[in-house]
Amino acid sequence: MEPGYAFSVDLDRCIGCRACVVACCTGNGLPPGAAFIEVSDLVRRTPDGLWGSFAHHRCFHCGEAACVEVCPTGALSKWKGLTVVAAERCSGCGYCVDACPFRVPRVVDGAVAKCVACVDQLKEGEAPWCQRTCPSQAIRFGARDAILADARARVLRLAARYPRAQVYGDTQLGGLGLVLVLLERAEVYGLPERPATPRLLEAWQRAVKPGALGLSALAAATMGAAFWVARRQHAREHPPESGPPCPGPSGGQPGEGP
Amino acid sequence: MRADGVRGKFLRGATAMQELIEPMITGEPYPIRGLVLYGTNLLHTVPNVPRTKDALARLDFVLTVDVLPQDHVAWSDVVLPEATYLERYDDLWTCAHKTPYIAMREPAVEPLHQTRPGWWIAKELGHRLGLDEFFPWRDAEEYLNQRLGSLGLTLDDVRARGGVVLQKGKPYLRDFEGATSPFPTPSGKVELFSAALAKAGHAPLPRYEPVPEPPAGWFRLLYGRSPVHTFARTQNVPLLNALEAENDVWLNDSAAAALGVRQGERVWLENQDGARSGPVRVKVTPRIRGDCVYTVHGFGHDAPGLTRAHRRGVSDAALQTRYALDPISGGAGMRVNFVRLVRGV
Numbered sequence: 001m002e003p004g005y006a007f008s009v010d011l012d013r014c015i016g017c018r019a020c021v022v023a024c025c026t027g028n029g030l031p032p033g034a035a036f037i038e039v040s041d042l043v044r045r046t047p048d049g050l051w052g053s054f055a056h057h058r059c060f061h062c063g064e065a066a067c068v069e070v071c072p073t074g075a076l077s078k079w080k081g082l083t084v085v086a087a088e089r090c091s092g093c094g095y096c097v098d099a100c101p102f103r104v105p106r107v108v109d110g111a112v113a114k115c116v117a118c119v120d121q122l123k124e125g126e127a128p129w130c131q132r133t134c135p136s137q138a139i140r141f142g143a144r145d146a147i148l149a150d151a152r153a154r155v156l157r158l159a160a161r162y163p164r165a166q167v168y169g170d171t172q173l174g175g176l177g178l179v180l181v182l183l184e185r186a187e188v189y190g191l192p193e194r195p196a197t198p199r200l201l202e203a204w205q206r207a208v209k210p211g212a213l214g215l216s217a218l219a220a221a222t223m224g225a226a227f228w229v230a231r232r233q234h235a236r237e238h239p240p241e242s243g244p245p246c247p248g249p250s251g252g253q254p255g256e257g258p
Numbered sequence: 259m260r261a262d263g264v265r266g267k268f269l270r271g272a273t274a275m276q277e278l279i280e281p282m283i284t285g286e287p288y289p290i291r292g293l294v295l296y297g298t299n300l301l302h303t304v305p306n307v308p309r310t311k312d313a314l315a316r317l318d319f320v321l322t323v324d325v326l327p328q329d330h331v332a333w334s335d336v337v338l339p340e341a342t343y344l345e346r347y348d349d350l351w352t353c354a355h356k357t358p359y360i361a362m363r364e365p366a367v368e369p370l371h372q373t374r375p376g377w378w379i380a381k382e383l384g385h386r387l388g389l390d391e392f393f394p395w396r397d398a399e400e401y402l403n404q405r406l407g408s409l410g411l412t413l414d415d416v417r418a419r420g421g422v423v424l425q426k427g428k429p430y431l432r433d434f435e436g437a438t439s440p441f442p443t444p445s446g447k448v449e450l451f452s453a454a455l456a457k458a459g460h461a462p463l464p465r466y467e468p469v470p471e472p473p474a475g476w477f478r479l480l481y482g483r484s485p486v487h488t489f490a491r492t493q494n495v496p497l498l499n500a501l502e503a504e505n506d507v508w509l510n511d512s513a514a515a516a517l518g519v520r521q522g523e524r525v526w527l528e529n530q531d532g533a534r535s536g537p538v539r540v541k542v543t544p545r546i547r548g549d550c551v552y553t554v555h556g557f558g559h560d561a562p563g564l565t566r567a568h569r570r571g572v573s574d575a576a577l578q579t580r581y582a583l584d585p586i587s588g589g590a591g592m593r594v595n596f597v598r599l600v601r602g603v
Contacts, residue, residue: 017485022497032500045544052545 004081005122006144007131008151009056010181011189012158012165013138016041016054020130020139027129028116034108036115037130042189055189059083059104059115060169061177066197067096067105067114075112081144081177082117101173101195144177151179158183173197259287264588269458274588276304276581282313292319296376300330302490302556305578305592308533323379326494327563339373341365346375347398350405358425360409362402362416377401460586469582469594476596477513477551479529481574490556490575493567504571505554506541509599514542519599526600527551527572531579534600538572551597 016039024035038057043050061083068076068083075090076083092110097103105114118128126132131141140147151167158165162183169176172195186193259266262277282290293314304310314320314333322334325342340346344366351361369375374382381393395401402413409423416423428434431447439446444453456462472478486502487493493503507527509519519525519540526536535558546552558573574592582591 015485018501021501025497032496043543043545050545 004079004144004177005117005141006061006081006147006177006179007128008140008147008179008181010138010140010151010154011053011056011183012154012162012181013136014039014054014056015136015138017135019133019135023129023133024115027118027121034113036113044188051184053183053189056180057102057104058178059117060102060173061115061117062101062172063174063176064197065173066099066101069197070095070099079117079119082119083114083177084119085112085114085116087111099198101192101197144175144179147179151181154181261287261290262588268584268588269455269460269586271587271589274583274590276306276590277583277588279304279306279310279313282317283309291317292321293317294321294323295330295334296323298330299328299490301560302329302573302575305575305581305590307573307576308579323376325373326491327561328491329559329561331563332561338379339371340379341369341373341375345369345373347377347402348375349377350402356427356429358427360406360411360416360423360425362413362421364413364417364421455586472549472596476530476598477509478549478593479527479574479577479595479597480546480550480552480593481555482552484554487554487556490559493557493559493570494564496566499566502554503566504539505557506539507572507599508541508543508546508552510546510548510550511542511544513548514540517599519601523601526603527577527597528600529577529579530596533577533579535572535574535576536600537603540599551599 018039021035021037021039024030024037025032028036030036036058040055040057042053042055044052061081063081065076065078065083068078071077072093072095073089073091075086075088076096077086078084090111092107092112094107096105096112096114097107105112107113118126118130121128127141131139140150148167148170152170155165155167158181164184166182166186168180168182168186168189168191169178180189180191182189182191261281262274264271264274268274278290281287282293300314301307301310311333314330319336320334321336321338322331323338323340324331325340331337343363345368346363346365348363351363353359353361365375375398377398381395384390384393395404399413406412406416411423428440431439434440441447441449443449450463452462484502484505486498492498507525509517514520519542521540521542523540524537525540526534527538528534538553538558553572553574555574557567557571558576559567559569562568577597578592578595580595582594583589584591
C-alpha cells in the first residue's frame, strides 16, 4: 500500500465529551445529528468490578476498501490512504452500505454520508476538524507510519493498567486508516478481530460486477446496432436537402442562469 | 451585615446564594425588595424551587438580563435580552493558577435582533440612573485598553498574541521563599488541622457525620454532569441537543428488577415533600448503588421559549426542596433528598 495518512483514536485518552462530533458537524456544514462520528458509552461488569470505555463509530478508511470496490460511479475512492467522497458523483445506490464490514456509510438525501477525511482542510494544510477539536488529544492524524508507531508505543505504556490493550487496524483489511488504541479485546468494542469483506461483495466481484459489465457492454452494443440500422433507414427515406441547419436543442448561452 | 450570612453566621465563604432567598420572604435580617439577575440561572442553580418562586412573587421588582429565555425570565418585570458571547466584548478573563493568563473576548459578529452587550446595558442603566461617574469610559474597547494599560498592553497587543497573554506561574511554595505565603493560614502552609477553626468553635479536622438513610422504596437523589452540556444553559443548543436532548434517571439493575422497571421506561420522580419532576427515561445500570438514583443536572426546563429543551427530562433542582448547610462556609449540600419512582402517570 502506498504510504498515506491515518487517524488514531486513543481510548485511554478519550473522555467521551463528543466535541469531535460537534466539530464534524460544524466543520463540514452538517445539520445537528448528522455527524460522521458516533461516540457511545461502553460499560461492562467484570470479575474485577465495573469497566468502562467509549466506542467510536466512524469510517475506518480501510486499505482494501470494500465500499470503493463496489462503488459503480467513482463517488468513493482512495486518496493518500484515506477513503474520500465525491458526493456529487454518488447515485445513492447504497452498495457501499451493504459492503462495509463496519456498517459505516449511510445514504442520506440520495447520497453517501460518511467521513470525508476533511480533504478540503488537508489541501489547505490544516488537520481534520475532529483532531483539531479533541481537548484530550485522544484523536491524532498524520502520516500512517508515525500514527501506527505512536499507537504501538501507547499500548506498551498502557500494558500495566490494561493487560489486553491492543492496537486495532495495523493489519486488518490491508491496514486501516483509522487506528484504535483499545483497552480491551476488539470484540468488547463490538469490532471484529478479523474483519472480512462480506460474502456479498465477493459475489459481486466474482460474478455480478463482471456480469453487469458484460450486460452493459451488450446493451451498448445492441443500442449501437439499433442506432446504425435506424439511421440507415432514416437516410434511405429522407434524402439530404439543402437549407439552413437545424437549430440546436438549447438556444441559450452556456452558463446562463434561469 | 450580609443577608446571606457570610462572615456572619458563616465563618468563611464567597456567597451563600441559596441563603438570599429566605430574607426575600421573611424580611430578615433586612427587607429585600428588588432583584437584578445577571448570569444566574435562578431556578436551576438554587435548591428549593417552590421557595424561590414564592420569593420572586413577593418582590416589588425583578430585572433579568439574559441571553436565553430561561425559566426564571418569565418571573421578571423587565427583561433586557443580552447579546451572546460571540457578539460582544466582555471583561478580561484573568487566571492566577499554575499558568496565569489574561484572555480577552471580542465580538465575531454583530448582535442579532435588539440584543445588547452586557457592558452596554450596565453603562446605559447607569446613565439613566444618574450614575455616569461609575462608567467613565465611552465603550468596552476604551475600558479594556485602560485596564490593559496598567500592564503596558493594548487590546491590539492581546489580539496579536491570539487573544491570550500567558505568564510564567509560581506553582511551588519555594517560589514564594522570602515573600508572603500564598496560603492565608497562620502557618503559611496547607493546614489539615486548623487551629483557627477550633478557635471559632468548629471541628479543627473534617469530621464525618452520619446522614439519614433513605427509607425502603426511596432513593437518595444524586446529580452530576455530562461532558456534553454546561450547567443548565446548553440544553437548547441545537448541536448539543442533538447529542443529548434529555437526561436519564440511573437506576441500579438489581433495584430495577425488584421494582419491575424496564430500561427506557418513562417515570416521574417524586421527593419526600411531594415535589415532582419528569417524565424521565430510566437507565438500568450496574454503575450505581441500589439505594441511590442519579441524573444529569440541567434538564427539565419549564420555559416554553427553550423550544428544544422544553419539558425534556427531569430537573434535579425541582426535587431538591431540602438541603444541608455547611456551618463553616454556608455551602449547600443538595444530595440529601429522597425520591421514589412514580409509574403510569
